[in-house]
């Protein structure tokens with residue numbers, strides 16, 4: 531499994547495929563890791579080089595101190611530089627989307643396209659920030675398991691968790707294996723991230739916005755509002771999916787991404 535030292539952190543990434551048509555870089559959600567993109571690595575790597583990185587502290591990347599969302603965007607930029615990638619298509623789910631927007635604001639010149647899945651541009655509301663603080667206190671005191679307990683029902687609908695126990699188990703395993711310290715740092719980073727709504731109108735690369743029709747964290751109306759602010763963007767609503775559309779409905783998501791990439 532490849533790793534690189536980036537900005538004093540050991541960063542792990544998975545990759546598949548050769549750069550025939552271009553490179554697609556996938557950024558995971560919270561509190562997960564690159565394993566959430568397994569179906570995309572398999573399906574999209576027939577003509578694209580597909581890379582899924584673990585953010586610092588997550589998955590197989592090394593432990594790290596506190597960080598900001600902007601720092602995760604800087605890490606992503608350094609990774610792209612170290613791998614000598616040409617213009618890339620950047621895809622982010624939820625927290626990965628927050629990083630992708632921070633990246634697009636700072637490093638627009640190195641982007642060929644943007645894919646925003648189950649995510650939003652708005653900062654946390656005051657209630658949202660207070661909830662982050664509560665979760666930080668819980669994870670610091672009791673570890674990752676209560677966070678996994680609280681998150682599972684938000685990531686996928688209850689019915690999906692019941693009918694697809696393997697998917698629910700995979701998500702739970704990813705969350706429970708994430709270091710408490712990393713969860714705490716990521717919660718603080720998300721709490722403190724700036725609102726990015728104003729920059730949406732400046733995005734000049736082709737953009738795909740996608741969302742599950744039952745997403746409880748970033749619902750379709752949030753995705754639609756983001757799509758309406760990004761000039762020329764495309765919107766796809768995935769049926770029968772909560773917040774984890776790439777894992778819940780991989781065929782629909784892969785088809786939408788493949789169609790988007792084919793037009794670049």
Ligand code: MLT
Nearest residue numbers: 559560624625626720747
């Ligand atoms: C995620 O899926 O990355 C998180 O739910 C995002 C968030 O908590 O804001």
